[in-house]
Amino acid sequence: MRILVSACLLGENCKYNGGNNRNEGLLRRLQGHEVIPVCPEVLGGLGVPRPCVELRDGVAYNCHGENVDAAFHRGVEKALAQIEGQPIDLVVLQSRSPTCGVKQIYDGTFTKRLIDGQGMLAAALHARGYRLVDVEDLDTVPEL
Numbered sequence: 498m499r500i501l502v503s504a505c506l507l508g509e510n511c512k513y514n515g516g517n518n519r520n521e522g523l524l525r526r527l528q529g530h531e532v533i534p535v536c537p538e539v540l541g542g543l544g545v546p547r548p549c550v551e552l553r554d555g556v557a558y559n560c561h562g563e564n565v566d567a568a569f570h571r572g573v574e575k576a577l578a579q580i581e582g583q584p585i586d587l588v589v590l591q592s593r594s595p596t597c598g599v600k601q602i603y604d605g606t607f608t609k610r611l612i613d614g615q616g617m618l619a620a621a622l623h624a625r626g627y628r629l630v631d632v633e634d635l636d637t638v639p640e641l
Contacts, residue, residue, distance in 0.1 A: 498640065499584055500527065501622075503591040504534035506632055511536040515546035518591055520632055526641045533580065537596045537618045540579075541572025552595045553605025557617070560607050569596060573617045577625075587638065588622055588629045599631040 505512050508519035539545065548559035557569040590597035598616035615623060623629055630638055
């Protein structure tokens, strides 16, 4: 299988706080598969570390109230361009991320309140028909 994966889950230090979300269980399950890492926030030109970002009414704002929507859209477009024409069998994304959240995202108030919704990359991939799974739901993917 060819699998697109949030780079932070693979141990890449690309999170807003400079860390990662390395997931050992996922890494074990990815063995023998072709893995394509992606971090749309870095692709969009946002540094590491960077201020925390949440989506408010579909627009990306950082915790200082600055609109960073253009960088987020640029990162999503670059991520989509990277995989254009490639068969992608599965996409595994980081939970709750403003770019990669599959089922839920933070509500934009920076109070840690979750709402149903998708991050920008997840929504763009979903709209294009890709098969998405939240890393927390790996058990629903029997072939992994």
